[in-house]
Amino acid sequence: MAKIIIKKENYFHNLELLSKKAGSKEKLMAVIKDNAYGHGLKIMAKLAREFGITKVAVKNLKEALEIDSSFEEILILADHPHESKAPVNISFAVHSLEFLKKFPQNSNIHLNIDTGMHRNGILVSEIKESLKFIKEKELNLRGVFTHFRSADDFNAELFWQQSNWIEAKQEAIKQIEKFGLDMPAFHSCNSSALLRSQGGIKDDFARCGIATYGYTHIDKNIATYDLKPVMSLHAKRLSTRVIKEGQKVGYGGVFEAKKEMEISTYDIGYGDGFFRYDGLGNLKIANGQKILGRVSMDSLCAEGKADEICLFNNVTEISKAFNTITYEVLTKLMPWIEREVKML
Ligand SMILES: *Cc1c(COP(=O)(O)O)cnc(C)c1O
Secondary structure, eight states: OOEEEEEHHHHHHHHHHHHHHHSSGGGEEEEOHHHHHTTOHHHHHHHHHHHTOOEEEESSHHHHHHSOTTOSEEEESSOOOOSSOOOTTEEEEEOOHHHHTTSOTTOEEEEEBOSSOOSSSBOGGGHHHHHHHHHHHTOEEEEEEOOOSOTTSSSSHHHHHHHHHHHHHHHHHHHHHHTTOOOOEEEOOOHHHHHHOSSSOSSSBEEESGGGGTOOOOOTTTOOOOOOOOEEEEEEEEEEEEEOTTOEESGGGOEEOSSOEEEEEESOOGGGTOOOOOSOSOOBOGGGOBBOSOOOSSOEEEESOOSEEEEESSOHHHHHHTTSOHHHHHHTSOTTSEEEEEOO
8 A cells, every 4th residue: 555654753843943933832823724735634633732732724624623622723724604603612714704794603713814915815994894793793703814925935025915914913903902802813924934034923823834744935045944844655566577678668658668677566646646747757756766657547667676665755856847836746645545653
């Protein structure tokens, strides 16, 4: 069976680095949405809890209900209003005034404010109306937040959006006081914005995903960081054969042997969420080994007859080869791949 190994030591190393940046463990919300970026939702929730993380963010109510209920705060980032009441430590991100109005009384919510990304969130000019509605409908406002669009980039965009956030926050505080609501938590930073921050953050906490798993896409001209990849991906040998010079391997016969060689197939393919390499580039997996020919749905081919091969310890090169980001290669890995935690 193909297998994902989770290096607990590296996860804890990254959580330590990020909680120091934020100011404390309480100021770090671990983002474990989308099956913890492919690492395994329950496993990563358990490890985060063990480390001392008190807040997590997930994709939807289904994910929220699957994890350890002892978190102080479980924030759902991308789900719709639910009729039935969720447990007290679960809250929903609200991305527009239209949707705010659909939440039932007593729902726990975090209000998202659009400070320049223009993806989600209420406008600054809608803060007053939103809070009035929250007050009247007796919604439980637990947080007010925003999201930055360019925290990775080597330009001034982050600073521009951060100053918009400071203004939005001031307006929210003013209106919250006016309506006599309890003061919620404020949060804005993702991994990159937190890593770039100096001397702690002004918000109550930061929401970090990718950096907890050991990666950042921050432009290297800004800085580099001591993060350690948490996941490695491994596959087991399914069969071995010797092919002669001129024989071709796999769909389309894309790989042709230049000499007699021993080759094996391994039990991972694009059906498991590993990218479908077309065999034409120069994709290298761990140890500089090459994939021979096209990746099939459930297998791929490599030289030799090792019982196991490692596809990656660090997914950066593979994501570059597919012209995408580390987030995508990790998140696509299917939940049925066995996950094993390597202890400290
Ligand atoms: C996914 C997500 C994050 C985490 O972003 P990273 O870049 O992985 O740290 C934070 N906030 C929101 C709203 C998100 O959707």
